[in-house]
Amino acid sequence: MSFSIEVPGEANPLSVQTLYHTLTAASSTDPQQIKSATLQLQNWEKQPGYYSSLQTIFLDTSLPVEVRYLCIIQLKNGIDRYWRKTAPNAIKKDEKNQIRGRCIESGTKEPDARLALQNALMVAKIIRHEPEAISAIVSNLRLASQTIHNTMELARALTILLEAIKELSTARIQRTRASLQAAAVEVLQVLGKIYFDKVQTWTSFFRHGGDDEGGAIDSIEQSLVALRVLRRLLIAGWDFPNRSPEVQHVWVLLINHFHDMLSLAADGSSSLHKSVQLLVEKHLRQIAKLHLNLAKNHPAGFVLLPGSTQLISAYWSLIARLGETFGSHALAGFGGQNGKDKDADDSDVPIMEYLSLKGLLLLRECVKMVFNPAQTFKYQQAQDKDEKARSRELIKGDLLTEDFAQATMQTLMTQFFVLRPQDLREWEEQPEEWERREEGEADIWEFSIRSCAEKLFLELMLNYKVQLVPKLLSVFGNVAYKATQNANIFLKDSVYGAIGLGAAVLEDEIDFNSFLNETLAREVQADQPGYNILRRRIAIVLGKWLPVKDGLDRPLVYQIFQHLLDKQDPLNDMVVRITAGRQLKNIISPFEFTIEGFRPYCATVLGHLMALIEEVELGETKLALLSTLSTLVQSVEDGIVPFADHIIALLPPLWEQAGTEFLMKQSILGILSSLMSSMKGNSRKYHSLIIPLIDSSVDISSETRIYLLDDAMDLWATMVQQTPAAGIADVVPLVPHLFPMLEVGSETLRRALEMTETYVYLAPSQMLASFSCFLPSFVGLLEHGKREATGLVLAIVDRAIQSALKLGGKDALTTLASQLLQFNLLQTIVAGLRGAHEAHESSGPNRSKTWLDVLVETDYLSILSRLTLASPQLFLDALQAAVPNEECNVTIQWLLSEWFGHLDNVSHPEKKKLSCLALTALLQTGQPWIILHLQELMAVWTETALDLYDEPDSTEADCLVYKDARSLEGEDETAEKEGERKV
Numbered sequence: 001m002s003f004s005i006e007v008p009g010e011a012n013p014l015s016v017q018t019l020y021h022t023l024t025a026a027s028s029t030d031p032q033q034i035k036s037a038t039l040q041l042q043n044w045e046k047q048p049g050y051y052s053s054l055q056t057i058f059l060d061t062s063l064p065v066e067v068r069y070l071c072i073i074q075l076k077n078g079i080d081r082y083w084r085k086t087a088p089n090a091i092k093k094d095e096k097n098q099i100r101g102r103c104i105e106s107g108t109k110e111p112d113a114r115l116a117l118q119n120a121l122m123v124a125k126i127i128r129h130e131p132e133a134i135s136a137i138v139s140n141l142r143l144a145s146q147t148i149h150n151t152m153e154l155a156r157a158l159t160i161l162l163e164a165i166k167e168l169s170t171a172r173i174q175r176t177r178a179s180l181q182a183a184a185v186e187v188l189q190v191l192g193k194i195y196f197d198k199v200q201t202w203t204s205f206f207r208h209g210g211d212d213e214g215g216a217i218d219s220i221e222q223s224l225v226a227l228r229v230l231r232r233l234l235i236a237g238w239d240f241p242n243r244s245p246e247v248q249h250v251w252v253l254l255i256n257h258f259h260d261m262l263s264l265a266a267d268g269s270s271s272l273h274k275s276v277q278l279l280v281e282k283h284l285r286q287i288a289k290l291h292l293n294l295a296k297n298h299p300a301g302f303v304l305l306p307g308s309t310q311l312i313s314a315y316w317s318l319i320a321r322l323g324e325t326f327g328s329h330a331l332a333g334f335g336g337q338n339g340k341d342k343d344a345d346d347s348d349v350p351i352m353e354y355l356s357l358k359g360l361l362l363l364r365e366c367v368k369m370v371f372n373p374a375q376t377f378k379y380q381q382a383q384d385k386d387e388k389a390r391s392r393e394l395i396k397g398d399l400l401t402e403d404f405a406q407a408t409m410q411t412l413m414t415q416f417f418v419l420r421p422q423d424l425r426e427w428e429e430q431p432e433e434w435e436r437r438e439e440g441e442a443d444i445w446e447f448s449i450r451s452c453a454e455k456l457f458l459e460l461m462l463n464y465k466v467q468l469v470p471k472l473l474s475v476f477g478n479v480a481y482k483a484t485q486n487a488n489i490f491l492k493d494s495v496y497g498a499i500g501l502g503a504a505v506l507e508d509e510i511d512f513n514s515f516l517n518e519t520l521a522r523e524v525q526a527d528q529p530g531y532n533i534l535r536r537r538i539a540i541v542l543g544k545w546l547p548v549k550d551g552l553d554r555p556l557v558y559q560i561f562q563h564l565l566d567k568q569d570p571l572n573d574m575v576v577r578i579t580a581g582r583q584l585k586n587i588i589s590p591f592e593f594t595i596e597g598f599r600p601y602c603a604t605v606l607g608h609l610m611a612l613i614e615e616v617e618l619g620e621t622k623l624a625l626l627s628t629l630s631t632l633v634q635s636v637e638d639g640i641v642p643f644a645d646h647i648i649a650l651l652p653p654l655w656e657q658a659g660t661e662f663l664m665k666q667s668i669l670g671i672l673s674s675l676m677s678s679m680k681g682n683s684r685k686y687h688s689l690i691i692p693l694i695d696s697s698v699d700i701s702s703e704t705r706i707y708l709l710d711d712a713m714d715l716w717a718t719m720v721q722q723t724p725a726a727g728i729a730d731v732v733p734l735v736p737h738l739f740p741m742l743e744v745g746s747e748t749l750r751r752a753l754e755m756t757e758t759y760v761y762l763a764p765s766q767m768l769a770s771f772s773c774f775l776p777s778f779v780g781l782l783e784h785g786k787r788e789a790t791g792l793v794l795a796i797v798d799r800a801i802q803s804a805l806k807l808g809g810k811d812a813l814t815t816l817a818s819q820l821l822q823f824n825l826l827q828t829i830v831a832g833l834r835g836a837h838e839a840h841e842s843s844g845p846n847r848s849k850t851w852l853d854v855l856v857e858t859d860y861l862s863i864l865s866r867l868t869l870a871s872p873q874l875f876l877d878a879l880q881a882a883v884p885n886e887e888c889n890v891t892i893q894w895l896l897s898e899w900f901g902h903l904d905n906v907s908h909p910e911k912k913k914l915s916c917l918a919l920t921a922l923l924q925t926g927q928p929w930i931i932l933h934l935q936e937l938m939a940v941w942t943e944t945a946l947d948l949y950d951e952p953d954s955t956e957a958d959c960l961v962y963k964d965a966r967s968l969e970g971e972d973e974t975a976e977k978e979g980e981r982k983v
Contacts, residue, residue, distance in 0.1 A: 014044050016053050020067065023057065027066040041074065046089040051078045052098045058115075059106050068115055075099075076122040083129045100126060100133065104140050108156040120160040124167035131168055131179030137161050138187055145194050151218045154194070158225040161191070165229060169236035177236070184237030188246050191229055198223035199257060206264065206272065220279045227283060230254075231290040235297050242304040242387070251305045258287045259314070265351060281351040288358040291315075295365040300384075303369070303391035309398045312366065315359030316408075322356045323411050326449075327418025327490060353449060360452045363408070364459065366395050371463045405464045406471055409457060413475070416453035417494035419533065431574035432618045439582065439624070454501055461502045469509055472498060476510070480519050489530040493537045500541040503548050512549055516542075516556060524560050532571045536579045539564055543583030547590045557587060558601040565608035567615075578621055581612050585628040588635045595639050602636060606643050610650050619661045622654065626667040633674040640678045647675060648686055655693070662707035669693070669711035676718045683719065684727040690719055691734065700740045713751050720758055728762045735759060735770070742777035749781075753792035760796055764803035768816065771800055775823035782828045787856060794859040797825070801866040813870050817878045829860045830882045830895075837898040854905045861899060862911050865918035872921050892929050900936045909947050916944040 012018060022044075026037035044050045051074075057063060058071040079099075082091045091099075103123050110116040127133055137160055144157040165187075168180040198219040205216035230250070234241060241247045264272075265280045272280070291311065295302040302308055368374075370392050419427075426434040445451035461468055479495045499506065520538050523531065542557055564580035566572055572580075584605070588598065595602075609632070613625045633640050633647070640647075651668050658664040672690055676683045696702055697712035720731050738759075741752035756774065760767045778797070781789045797820070804812040820826045832852045839850040852860070868875040879895070880888045899919065906912040919937055922930045930937075 012040060012043075014047050014050060014053065016056055019044070019050075019053050020057055020063070023067045023070050024064075027064075027070050045074075045078060045082075048092055049095060051075055051082075051091055052095045054078075055099055055102060058119075059102065061111065065112060065115070068112075069118070072115060072118040072122060076118060076125060079122060079125045079129075083126065100130075104136055104160060107160050108140060108144055108153045110156060111152070116156050116159060117163075120156075120163040123160050124163040127164040128167045128171060128176070131171075131176045134164055134168070134179065134183050134187070137164055138183065138190055141194075142190050145190070151222065155222055155225060158194075158222065158229060161187070162225060162229045162232070165232045165236065169232055181237055181239070184233060185244070185246055187233060188230075188237070188250065191226055191233065192246075192250050195223055195226035195230060196253065198226065203260065203264070206276065217276070220276065220283075224279060224282055224286070227286045231286055231293070234290060235293050238301075239298075240301055240384075240387075241294065241298055242301040248306055252307060254287055254290070255307050255311055258284065258311075261287075262355075284351060285354060288355055292358050292361055292365070295362055295369075299365065299369045299374070300387045300391040303366075303394055304387060309394065312359075312362060312399055315355070315362055318352065319356045319359045320411055322352050323415030326415050327420055327494075357447075357449050357452060360449065360456055361446060364452070364456050366399060367456070367459050367463065370396050370400060371459075402464065402467045405460050405467060409460055409464075409468050409471065410475075412453045412457045413472075413494055413498045414491065416450055417457075417497045418490045419493065427573075427575055432578065432616055432621050435575045435578050436618055436620050440620075454497075457498065458501050461505045465505055469506065472502065472506075473509060480515055489533050493533050496534070496537045496541050500537075500544040503544040507545075507549050512545055513552055516553060521556060521560065524563060527569075527571060532573055532576050535564055535571060535576045539576070539580040539583045543586040546587050550592070554592075554597050555600075558598055558605070561587060562601045562604050562608070565605060565612065567608070567611065574616075577608075577612050578616065578625070581609055581625045581628055584609070585631045589631050593635055595636055598636070599639060602639060603643065606632065607646075610646060613650065613654070619658070619664055623661075623664050623667055626654075626664065626671060630667065630671045630674050633671060633678055637678050638680070640675065641682060644675060644679055644682075644686075647671070648689065652689065662704065665704070665708055666711045669697070669708065669715050673711070673715040673718045676715070676722050680722050681724040683722050684724060684730065687719070687723075687727065687730045690715065691730065694719070694734060695737070698734075698737045700737070709748060713748060713755075717751070717755060717758070720755070720762065723762070725762075732759075732763050732766050735767070739773060739777065742774065742781070749789060750792065753789065753796065757792065757796045757799060760799040760803060764800075765807055768800060768804055768807070768812070771816065772819050772823065775819060775825055779823055779825050779828055782825065782832075787853065790856050791859055794863055797863055798866055801863070801870065805870050810871055810874065813867075814874060817867065817874060821878060821881050826863075826878055826882045829863060830879065830891075833857065833860055833895060833898055836902075837894050840898065840901065854902075857902055858906050858908065858911055861902065862914055864895075864899075865911075865914045868918035869914070869921050872924050876925070889927075889929060892927075896929060896933055900933060900940070903940055913944055913948060916940050 012022075022037045022040050025033040026041060028034060054071045054075045058068050058075065060068075078091070081087065082089055083096070084090060103119065103126065107116060107119040107123060110119055123137070127137070137157070141154075141157040141161055144153040165180070168176055171177055171180075201219040202216045202223065205212070205219075234247060234250070238244055238247060241251075261280055261283050265277065265284060291302075294305075373388065373392070423434065423438075445455050461472075476495055476499060479492055499510070520542075523534055524538050526534075538560070542560065546552060546554075546557060561580055561584055563569070564572055565577055565584075567577065587593075609625065609629060613622060613629065616622055616625065629647070651671065655665060655668055658668070672686075672693070675686075676690075694712050694716050697704060697708040698716070699705060716734065723731055738752050738756055740746075741748045742756075743749070746752065756767075774796075778793045781793050800816060801813065804816045808815075817826070832850075835848070835850040836852045836857055839848040842848045864875065867878060876888060876892070879891055883891045896919075899915070903912065903915060906915065919930075919933075919940065923937075
C-alpha cells in the first residue's frame with residue numbers, strides 16, 4: 001500500500017521540472033489533479049522566474065502540445081497583469097529581458113499555427129506596454145522576407161505584426177499611438193514590399209501560368225495576411241493619411257489591385273480552383289474594408305487621396321449592376337404557382353453583394369460627410385479646416401450631384417427595395433423566421449443590402465428634398481392612382497415602401513387621406529395572387545404614416561387592420577398577420593388615439609390578436625405581439641374590461657412556455673400591470689393568479705428575481721393601488737418581501753419604501769403589528785444619511801404615528817414610541833438635532849459640523865411634532881429615554897432653541913403648521929422652559945396663520961383643512977385613496 005501527501009503550494013520549490021509536472025497535471029482530465037495544479041500555479045505566479053520558466057517549456061517543441069498551449073496562455077495572461085512596473089508583484093527587469101529576447105524569434109519558427117497565434121497575442125501584450133519594441137518585429141519581418149524558401153517564418157512574422165498593430169491601434173494613451181505613428185513609415189515600406197511582391201507573384205501565375213503552383217498558393221496566403229496588416233496600419237498609423245506620399249503611393253496601387261482582382265474573380269469563377277477563388281475574394285473584402293474604414297475614421301483624408309471619387313463611382317457601377325438581377329420580377333413559384341427550381345434564380349455571386357453593400361455604406365459616409373460632418377473637440381489647424389472644406393466641396397461637386405442623387409434614388413427604390421426570389425421562398429417555407437429577420441434587419445442595416453439601401457434612400461430624401469420629391473411623386477402617381485392598369489406587384493411594393501420610409505418628408509406633399517380611401521382600401525381587399533405582398537406593405541405604410549399625419553380616416557385604418565388580422569381570408573397568411581400585429585402598436589399608440597373611434601373594432605381586433613399570439617411559435621414574435629397587446633390594453637383603458645377574462649386565460653400558458661425567456665415574462669408582467677390599471681377595483685378577482693407570480697418574482701431566494709424584479713414591482717404597486725379596501729387582506733402576505741429590499745444600497749430601495757408607505761395607508765393594523773421588523777432597516781438608512789431615503793423613512797414613521805393614534809389611542813402610540821426607542825430610531829433623531837444645534841451655536845475655524853441638511857432637519861422635527869401633538873407628556877418621556885444621561889430640562893432647552901430657530905427655514909406649509917401646533921401643545925405642561933419662548937411662539941402663530949390663508953385678504957379658511965371631506969370620495973375609490981382621505 002502506498003501513501004501520498006499533498007504538500008501545500010508554498011512548500012513546492014519552483015523549477016522548470018516541477019513546473020512541467022504541474023502543467024501536465026493541469027492539462028489532464030482528472031478533476032482533483034486539475035484543482036491542485038491550478039492552486040499550485042496560482043501560488044507560483046507571483047514568484048520570480050515563473051514566467052520565464054513558462055516560456056522555456058513553451059519553446060521546447062518536443063513536449064506535448066497541450067502542455068505548451070497551457071504555458072503560452074498562462075504567459076500571455078501574466079504579461080497582461082504583471083508586465084507594468086507599477087503592478088503588484090511585477091515581473092523583474094531581467095526576466096522581462098529574457099522573455100522579450102526570445103518571444104519574437106521563437107514565434108517565427110513555431111510550427112504549430114495555433115501556438116504561433118497565441119505567441120503573437122503574447123507579443124502584442126508586450127508591445128502594448130513597450131510600443132517602441134515594434135522595431136524588433138519590423139527587423140525580424142525584414143529578415144524573414146529575405147529568406148526565399150522559408151515561407152513559414154514570413155507567415156509567422158506577419159501574424160506577429162498583425163496582432164501588434166491590432167493592439168496598438170486600440171490604445172487610448174497618446175504615447176502608445178505616437179509610437180505606432182513614428183514607426184508607421186518604416187513598417188509600411190517593409191510590409192508594402194512584401195505585399196506587392198507576393199501579389200505580383202500569384203497574379204502572374206494565375207494569368208500567365210507557370211510551374212510553381214505551390215509557391216503561388218503560399219504567396220496568395222501571405223499577401224492576404226500582409227493586406228490585413230496594411231488595412232489596420234493605414235487606419236491607425238496616420239492622422240492625415242492624405243499628406244503622406246508613401247500612403248498615397250500604396251493607395252493608388254491598392255485601387256489598381258482592387259480592379260484587377262475584381263476582374264480576375266469575375267473572369268476566373270470558372271477557371272480558378274474554388275480555394276483560390278475564395279482567397280482572391282478575401283483580398284477584395286479586405287480592400288473594401290480598408291475603403292470603408294478609412295472613410296469613417298479619416299473622411300477628409302479619404303476624399304483627398306488620389307482616385308477616391310473615381311473609386312466611389314466604380315462602387316456605384318457595381319451596385320447598379322447588382323441591382324439589375326437583385327429583385328424578383330415575376331410571381332412564378334410564389335403562392336402555390338408552378339415556377340422554376342428553387343435555386344434557379346439564386347445566381348448572384350456573394351462577393352458582388354458584399355462589395356455592393358460596402359459601396360452603399362461608403363455612399364452613406366459621403367452623404368454624412370457633406371451634410372452631417374462629425375464634430376470634434378480636438379484643436380484644428382487651418383490646414384485641417386481647409387482640407388475638410390475641400391473634401392466636402394469635392395464630394396458635393398464631383399459625386400453627389402443632383403443627377404446622381406436622382407439616379408441613386410431611382411435605382412434604390414426600383415431595384416433594391418424589391419423582394420428577392422429567396423425572400424419569396426422563405427416567406428412560404430419559414431414565414432415567422434423571415435418576418436422576424438426582415439423586422440430585425442432594420443437594426444442591423446450595416447449587414448443587409450436592402451436595409452442599408454433604405455437608410456441611404458431616407459438620407460438622400462432628407463438632404464435633397466427639393467430635387468427628389470417631385471421625381472418620387474411622379475413615380476408614385478403612376479403606380480398608386482393607376483392601380484388597375486399597373487399589375488406589377490413588386491414595383492408597387494417597392495414604391496409603397498419608399499412612401500412609407502419618406503413619411504416625415506412627404507407628409508405635406510401627398511394627399512395621403514385620398515390615397516388611403518381610393519387606393520389602399522381597395523387594394524387591401526383584392527384577392528388576386530401575390531396581393532398578400534401588398535397587404536404586408538400596406539400595414540407597414542400605415543404604421544409609418546399614422547403617427548406623423550393628422551386628419552387621417554382613422555376608422556378606415558382600424559377596419560383595414562381588422563381585415564388584415566382575419567385568418568379566414570386566405571391571402572392573410574402568417575407574414576401578413578404578424579406584420580399587421582406589429583404595426584398595430586403604431587396605430588393605437590399616438591397621442592390622437594381615442595377609444596371612442598376604436599371601440600367598434602376593439603373586440604374583433606383583440607380576438608384576432610390573441611389568437612395570433614397563441615398561433616405563433618417564435619419567442620421574439622410572441623414578444624412583439626405581446627408588446628402590441630400591452631399597448632392596446634393601456635390605450636383602451638376601461639374598455640378592456642369585457643375582454644379581461646380572455647386575456648388572463650391566455651397568459652398562464654405563455655408564462656409556462658416562456659421558460660427561461662425572461663423578456664417574455666417581463667412583457668407578461670407588463671400586460672398584467674396595464675390590465676390592473678384599466679380594471680381598477682374589478683381587478684381583485686385576478687389576485688389568486690397575480691400574487692403567486694409576484695411572490696416568485698420578488699422572492700430573495702428566487703433565481704428569476706434578477707430578471708423580473710423591476711416589472712414585478714411595477715405590477716405589485718399597481719395591484720396594491722387598485723385594490724379596494726375590502727380586498728386589502730389579499731395583498732398583505734407580500735409584505736415580508738419588502739424587508740430585504742430596505743437595505744442600504746439596494747437598487748429597489750426607493751420603490752420598497754414607497755410600497756411600505758402605501759401599506760401603512762392600506763393595512764395600518766397589520767403594519768403596526770409588524771412595524772418592529774422594519775425599524776432596524778429604517779435606523780440604518782437614517783444613519784447612512786441619504787436625503788431621499790431619509791425623507792421616505794420619516795414619512796413612513798409619520799404615517800405610522802398617525803395610524804397608531806387613530807386605531808389604538810394613547811396606548812398604541814406608547815407601544816410604538818417604545819419600539820422607536822428600542823431600535824434607537826428616536827435616539828438617532830435627537831442625536832442629529834443635537835449635532836445641528838451645536839453646529840449652529842459654534843463659529844470660527846473650529847466650529848462643529850453637521851451632516852443634517854435643512855430638509856432632513858425639518859423631517860426630524862415633524863416626527864417629534866407628531867408625538868408632541870398626540871401627547872406632550874409622552875413626548876417628554878420619550879425624550880428623557882432617548883437622552884438618559886442628561887437632565888430633561890437641559891435637553892428640552894437646547895431642543896426648543898434649535899426648533900424655534902429652524903422654523904424660518906421650513907417652507908412646507910403643512911410641516912410648518914404641524915410644528916406650530918406641537919409647540920403650542922407644549923404650553924399644556926406649564927413648564928418655564930416653554931413660557932420663556934412665548935413671545936417667539938406668538939410670532940410663529942401669526943406667521944403660520946398668514947401662510948395658511950387661501951387668499952391674502954381672507955380670514956375664513958385654512959388651506960390645509962378640507963371644506964367638504966365628501967368631495968374626495970368617489971364611486972370607485974381605491975383603498976390607497978380611501979386611506980389618504982381618512983388620514
